[in-house]
Amino acid sequence: MSHSFPPLPIESSDDHFHEECAVFGIFGHPEASKLAYLGLYALQHRGQEGTGIATMDHGRINLRKSQSLVSEFYTEEMLEDLKGSSAVGHNRYATQGGDPERDLQPLTAFFSDGSMALVHNGNLTNAPEIRRDLENDGALFTTMVDSEVLVHLIARSRGTGLVDRIAQALASVKGSYSLLALLPDRLLGIRDPLGLRPLSLGQLGESFVLASESCAFDLIGARFIRDVEPGEMVVISKGGVESYRLFPRKDSAPCIFELVYFARPDSQVFGIPVYPARKELGRQLALLHPIEADLVIPVPDSGVAAALGYSEASGIPFDMGLVRNHYVGRTFIEPKQAIRHFGVKIKLNAVPDLLKGKKVVVVDDSIVRGTTSRKIVTMLRAAGASEVHMRIASAPIVSPCFYGIDTPTRGELIASTHDLEEIRRYLKADSVGYLTVSAMEEVMRSLNVRKEAASSSSKEEQFCNACFTGNYPIPFTQEERIQHGLFDLIQIGGLSRNPSDIQE
Numbered sequence: 001m002s003h004s005f006p007p008l009p010i011e012s013s014d015d016h017f018h019e020e021c022a023v024f025g026i027f028g029h030p031e032a033s034k035l036a037y038l039g040l041y042a043l044q045h046r047g048q049e050g051t052g053i054a055t056m057d058h059g060r061i062n063l064r065k066s067q068s069l070v071s072e073f074y075t076e077e078m079l080e081d082l083k084g085s086s087a088v089g090h091n092r093y094a095t096q097g098g099d100p101e102r103d104l105q106p107l108t109a110f111f112s113d114g115s116m117a118l119v120h121n122g123n124l125t126n127a128p129e130i131r132r133d134l135e136n137d138g139a140l141f142t143t144m145v146d147s148e149v150l151v152h153l154i155a156r157s158r159g160t161g162l163v164d165r166i167a168q169a170l171a172s173v174k175g176s177y178s179l180l181a182l183l184p185d186r187l188l189g190i191r192d193p194l195g196l197r198p199l200s201l202g203q204l205g206e207s208f209v210l211a212s213e214s215c216a217f218d219l220i221g222a223r224f225i226r227d228v229e230p231g232e233m234v235v236i237s238k239g240g241v242e243s244y245r246l247f248p249r250k251d252s253a254p255c256i257f258e259l260v261y262f263a264r265p266d267s268q269v270f271g272i273p274v275y276p277a278r279k280e281l282g283r284q285l286a287l288l289h290p291i292e293a294d295l296v297i298p299v300p301d302s303g304v305a306a307a308l309g310y311s312e313a314s315g316i317p318f319d320m321g322l323v324r325n326h327y328v329g330r331t332f333i334e335p336k337q338a339i340r341h342f343g344v345k346i347k348l349n350a351v352p353d354l355l356k357g358k359k360v361v362v363v364d365d366s367i368v369r370g371t372t373s374r375k376i377v378t379m380l381r382a383a384g385a386s387e388v389h390m391r392i393a394s395a396p397i398v399s400p401c402f403y404g405i406d407t408p409t410r411g412e413l414i415a416s417t418h419d420l421e422e423i424r425r426y427l428k429a430d431s432v433g434y435l436t437v438s439a440m441e442e443v444m445r446s447l448n449v450r451k452e453a454a455s456s457s458s459k460e461e462q463f464c465n466a467c468f469t470g471n472y473p474i475p476f477t478q479e480e481r482i483q484h485g486l487f488d489l490i491q492i493g494g495l496s497r498n499p500s501d502i503q504e
Contacts, residue, residue: 064081231247282310
């Protein structure tokens with residue numbers, strides 16, 4: 001019996017996972033606000049729905065935040081008004097729910113021990129239960145962000161001083177977090193016990209800097225020192241940097257998708273240089289899925305490094321058969337008369353003179369829903385390509401992320417409900433090839449600049465690959481499983497699949 005594909009989501013011009021935010025902090029610099037602005041500018045790719053900076057000036061917090069891009073919101077006069085020698089900043093990708101303006105960070109709080117500005121990248125998986133308990137106990141919330149749960153826990157902890165109270169509050173939460181807390185006399189940087197989200201430590205003169213990615217250091221001229229370790233809290237003060245281990249050592253699980261897509265190519269995260277990693281993923285892809293073709297082209301910009309690697313390993317020439325419009329804003333006016341594939345065309349366009357009569361290998365970092373990939377294949381065929389072979393520099397995405405990444409539901413992920421041949425037919429491609437999870441992880445281990453230090457452990461470094469495997473490193477309670485709908489699919493042939501058969 002033949003069945004049609006299930007209804008697909010509303011067409012989107014951006015069919016990628018989205019990082020929720022970036023964090024940046026600096027302590028002890030006379031131009032803290034301007035450096036925070038530059039750091040957030042370098043980290044704009046991690047969140048484009050809002051930005052904020054808080055400075056500390058003799059115990060007084062100065063705060064500015066807006067639903068804007070970094071370059072559109074801050075002015076020189078505003079940054080001059082943000083007085084103080086220490087600052088934290090945040091870029092946000094807005095997920096559904098909540099109040100977009102009210103949920104912006106930094107969050108500020110005032111305790112008997114002093115004031116605090118807080119920024120957070122990640123997701124506390126038990127935040128809904130904690131929030132419910134706090135509300136039942138009389139707590140009042142003004143936002144829907146996880147960070148406010150932490151603020152309430154800090155307020156109720158019985159530690160001595162804010163540093164101790166923050167440490168005690170974190171013992172009650174689980175999930176992912178790279179967290180910065182700006183206090184009157186120090187700056188704290190903390191990573192969750194598994195190190196799911198990245199956080200780097202750098203130095204600029206006598207000042208110290210914390211950021212989601214090392215590319216922020218490059219723009220301000222800071223020197224990268226090291227990653228903040230999983231479960232570590234660094235405390236930066238006038239006396240320098242102190243390190244505390246908040247949790248017992250355990251196997252880390254950094255997010256492998258940071259290296260596949262989220263991080264900027266010129267960054268280093270988790271001890272791994274991003275651009276060489278993506279290029280090597282492309283090389284491995286060529287070895288796993290060779291094909292006779294005339295041209296290798298990337299889906300810009302995220303597929304460029306992997307496409308170069310595929311080209312080098314296969315010997316097939318590389319060229320830019322798709323051109324990206326870099327001046328597309330977050331919103332645009334769509335004509336009333338429908339233009340076919342408008343959402344993709346406004347960002348990408350094919351080059352007919354290059355593609356006509358050519359067998360083309362198209363390399364991208366991932367396929368999420370498949371809607372954009374399908375449009376790209378159609379666009380390339382319309383431009384004259386005789387064959388279109390899709391090559392994906394990651395494994396099939398079969399599960400949503402609950403650790404700080406905005407992802408579709410499992411039913412919307414094409415690889416969770418369709419096998420490889422069904423995906424190929426839906427995309428209208430001549431062939432489709434993915435990497436394996438083991439190949440991805442081997443690439444990352446081989447490029448880890450800290451692998452000699454890590455070799456003292458008997459176990460190889462593990463990555464969080466839940467979006468590719470459905471194996472979540474943080475166990476869910478039954479309530480959380482119900483909340484996330486983690487039992488509504490059955491396993492068929494190694495893929496999470498809806499009970500009904502699906503064919504085109």
